[in-house]
Amino acid sequence: MKHLYRKTLPLLLSACLCGSAFATEVGQMAPDFDLPGRANAVKLSDYKGKTVYLDFWASWCGPCKQSFPWMNDMQSRYGAKGLRVVGINLDQKSDDARDFLKETTASFDVAFDQSGKTPKSFAIKGMPTSVLIGPDGRVISMHSGFKPEHKTELEQQIKQALHLKD
Amino acid sequence: MKRTILGLLAITSLAWLGGCSSVGQVNAWEKGNLAKPGMTFESDPLDQRFTQHIYTSKENSSGGYGVGGGGCGCN
Numbered sequence A: 001m002k003h004l005y006r007k008t009l010p011l012l013l014s015a016c017l018c019g020s021a022f023a024t025e026v027g028q029m030a031p032d033f034d035l036p037g038r039a040n041a042v043k044l045s046d047y048k049g050k051t052v053y054l055d056f057w058a059s060w061c062g063p064c065k066q067s068f069p070w071m072n073d074m075q076s077r078y079g080a081k082g083l084r085v086v087g088i089n090l091d092q093k094s095d096d097a098r099d100f101l102k103e104t105t106a107s108f109d110v111a112f113d114q115s116g117k118t119p120k121s122f123a124i125k126g127m128p129t130s131v132l133i134g135p136d137g138r139v140i141s142m143h144s145g146f147k148p149e150h151k152t153e154l155e156q157q158i159k160q161a162l163h164l165k166d
Numbered sequence B: 001m002k003r004t005i006l007g008l009l010a011i012t013s014l015a016w017l018g019g020c021s022s023v024g025q026v027n028a029w030e031k032g033n034l035a036k037p038g039m040t041f042e043s044d045p046l047d048q049r050f051t052q053h054i055y056t057s058k059e060n061s062s063g064g065y066g067v068g069g070g071g072c073g074c075n
Helices: A002-017 A062-081 A094-103 A117-122 A148-161 B002-022 B045-059
Strands: A034-036 A041-043 A051-057 A083-089 A109-112 A129-133 A139-144
Touching: A034 A109, A041 A109, A051 A062, A051 A117, A051 A148, A062 A083, A062 A148, A094 A109, A117 A129, A129 A148, A139 A148
Parallel strands: A051 A083, A083 A109
Antiparallel strands: A034 A041, A051 A129, A129 A139
């Protein structure tokens, strides 16, 4: 009986501790999505060949709002070099998102996912979360949260992904 | 015999508890209601920040109030 315990207990304990553990990781293919946008549908596979800065945001998230002017800036500065900023809104009420977009300019593509399927497939853990995706569709980096002091590092990553020199 | 039963009971309850790890999880993008100003304990954000700052330094822990610092990753 004691032997049985010794063998099964660690197994049982580890089974208890690990929940569903899956995540999109750096180097992996980014899971595709097909979501309604402001005008047309927004599909990740349509951006093949472009470097995509994918940002998950919601109207109730303060740092998300802070990141908008910066994302506009990135789109206008590196758009010609092949960068596409795509913001995925995760509000459960689409009116909240539309009200937010009335007062906050977003000069990049915006998609709406009320069901939360896309953030689940990317296994995001914080709001906002940004995912930098290369032209081949592979994840280059992931970043959770947004603080003004993150800007330089994030821009550096974008520049690197676009093979730009300082 | 009694010990065996107790042991088995402990293991079973642990396994049951483990089931909770996948149930009732609030994802980061589902915290819209928790982020509402009405969900905080204090009405004045500046005052709350001040109180929390003192609390954090005294208790050596932070978070759990509203969304910022509550594990949402947005702080």
